[in-house]
Amino acid sequence: xxxxxxxxxxxxxxxxxxxxxxxxxxxxxxxxxxxxxxxxxxxxxxxxxxxxxxxxxxxxxxxxxxxxxxxxxxxxxxxxxxxxxxxxxxxxxxxxxxxxxxxxxxxxxxxxxxxxxxxxxxxxxxxxxxxxxxxxxxxxxxxxxxxxxxxxxxxxxxxxxxxxxxxxxxxxxxxxxxxxxxxxxxxxxxxxxxxxxxxxxxxxxxxxxxxxxxxxxxxxxxxxxxxxxxxxxxxxxxxxxxxxxxxxxxxxxxxxxxxxxxxxxxxxxxxxxxxxxxxxxxxxxxxxxxxxxxxxxxxxxxxxxxxxxxxxxxxxxxxxxxxxxxxxxxxxxxxxxxxxxxxxxxxxxxxxxxxxxxxxxxxxxxxxxxxxxxxxxxxxxxxxxxxxxxxxxxxx
Ligand SMILES: NC(=O)c1ccc[n+]([C@@H]2O[C@H](COP(=O)([O-])OP(=O)(O)OC[C@H]3O[C@@H](n4cnc5c(N)ncnc54)[C@H](OP(=O)(O)O)[C@@H]3O)[C@@H](O)[C@H]2O)c1
Numbered sequence: 260x261x262x263x264x265x266x267x268x269x270x271x272x273x274x275x276x277x278x279x280x281x282x283x284x285x286x287x288x289x290x291x292x293x294x295x296x297x298x299x300x301x302x303x304x305x306x307x308x309x310x311x312x313x314x315x316x317x318x319x320x321x322x323x324x325x326x327x328x329x330x331x332x333x334x335x336x337x338x339x340x341x342x343x344x345x346x347x348x349x350x351x352x353x354x355x356x357x358x359x360x361x362x363x364x365x366x367x368x369x370x371x372x373x374x375x376x377x378x379x380x381x382x383x384x385x386x387x388x389x390x391x392x393x394x395x396x397x398x399x400x401x402x403x404x405x406x407x408x409x410x411x412x413x414x415x416x417x418x419x420x421x422x423x424x425x426x427x428x429x430x431x432x433x434x435x436x437x438x439x440x441x442x443x444x445x446x447x448x449x450x451x452x453x454x455x456x457x458x459x460x461x462x463x464x465x466x467x468x469x470x471x472x473x474x475x476x477x478x479x480x481x482x483x484x485x486x487x488x489x490x491x492x493x494x495x496x497x498x499x500x501x502x503x504x505x506x507x508x509x510x511x512x513x514x515x516x517x518x519x520x521x522x523x524x525x526x527x528x529x530x531x532x533x534x535x536x537x538x539x540x541x542x543x544x545x546x547x548x549x550x551x552x553x554x555x556x557x558x559x560x561x562x563x564x565x566x567x568x569x570x571x572x573x574x575x576x577x578x579x580x581x582x583x584x585x586x587x588x589x590x591x592x593x594x595x596x597x598x599x600x601x602x603x604x605x606x607x608x609x610x611x612x613x614x615x616x617x618x619x620x621x622x623x624x625x626x627x628x629x630x631x632x633x634x635x636x637x638x639x640x641x642x643x644x645x646x647x648x649x650x651x652x653x654x655x
Pocket of ligand 1: 325326327328408409412432433434435436437438439457458459462476498499520521522523524525526527561562563564612613614615616617619620
């Protein structure tokens with residue numbers, strides 16, 4: 260990913276007596292994480308526009324996906340967190356603006372979806388072509404940005420890892436979220452699948468039509484599942500980790516598959532909590548292969564970003580993306596968009612996930628105007644700065 264700052268090719272300044280004025284770099288707005296912590300660590304900044312290097316596609320971004328993992332990145336609680344400052348974001352959609360040398364398969368103006376190992380939350384991004392996919396003609400940019408992380412994860416876990424078949428049952432958590440709503444749509448591709456789901460109670464009215472058995476996230480869902488299906492379920496998709504891992508594994512039927520793909524339980528307050536981090540990992544029971552052998556159970560893990568950026572599986576991902584595009588064209592899947600936000604409002608947008616208020620995907624759109632601040636907020640900030648400066652000068 261090119262984050263290099265390059266001078267722009269255009270120069271609107273008139274020459275001076277000292278000779279031609281050096282070209283003014285073109286700028287792009289992007290969302291920068293300045294350090295790990297609360298929402299204040301997120302800043303909208305102007306940077307010199309990136310250019311496409313060899314093998315890269317330069318994309319003019321129209322919409323970006325905001326994922327739960329972005330909240331974890333902000334807090335610095337993912338494995339191998341990035342060095343800050345860093346332009347955040349893993350997924351976006353937009354139009355091809357330029358191609359680097361030896362970049363094939365795309366032309367200027369193509370509507371595309373791109374995966375980034377950071378850097379997607381920007382007006383312009385340069386992405387290696389193996390992580391760029393041409394969008395179906397009828398797909399909106401918001402749908403394009405909402406699709407990759409959520410639907411690829413849901414599809415691969417259900418069909419390629421989970422091998423979901425007719426008449427089986429699935430347990431999934433946070434079924435009102437980005438991945439969750441993708442799961443609810445994709446299980447319908449197989450006949451007679453019973454979907455057990457957990458979600459915050461206030462979402463139930465909106466999502467209950469898509470889930471066979473929906474439980475409030477705070478109830479003992481193990482017990483509730485057993486009431487309906489005493490033998491348990493065939494597939495557990497676990498994005499919570501901690502004690503929920505143990506519950507998930509024990510809920511498996513013989514030949515059942517448990518897939519861990521997240522650790523949302525680690526997130527508690529605005530910043531990293533060593534306590535919840537340690538608690539979540541400590542709570543997971545050690546599972547012996549001998550126990551699995553005795554019980555006929557499968558335990559798996561899924562991590563899309565590693566598959567793409569560390570394990571070189573971009574060809575496989577491209578194939579799955581093609582299947583998702585076909586399902587989209589057949590109207591079998593449609594991303595649920597919770598809301599779209601200006602770059603400047605990213606803190607508030609992220610807070611919506613943190614407060615468990617989103618139903619579906621939260622989108623960032625660089626063309627949107629920021630929300631007006633509540634009246635008086637600027638004055639209060641200005642007077643705080645003046646007082647702070649006065650105090651600082653007095654101390655000096
Ligand atoms: N491994 C992978 O490749 C991969 C890819 C994509 C996503 N994921 C994981 O999948 C999960 C869902 O991701 P997403 O992007 O689709 O987000 P999301 O589900 O839209 O995230 C927001 C929702 O998470 C739920 N949640 C669970 N624990 C929470 C906590 N401690 N604090 C706040 N909210 C919590 C809340 O819903 P309820 O209150 O209704 O539960 C909230 O509305 C995350 O764990 C994410 O890391 C993994």
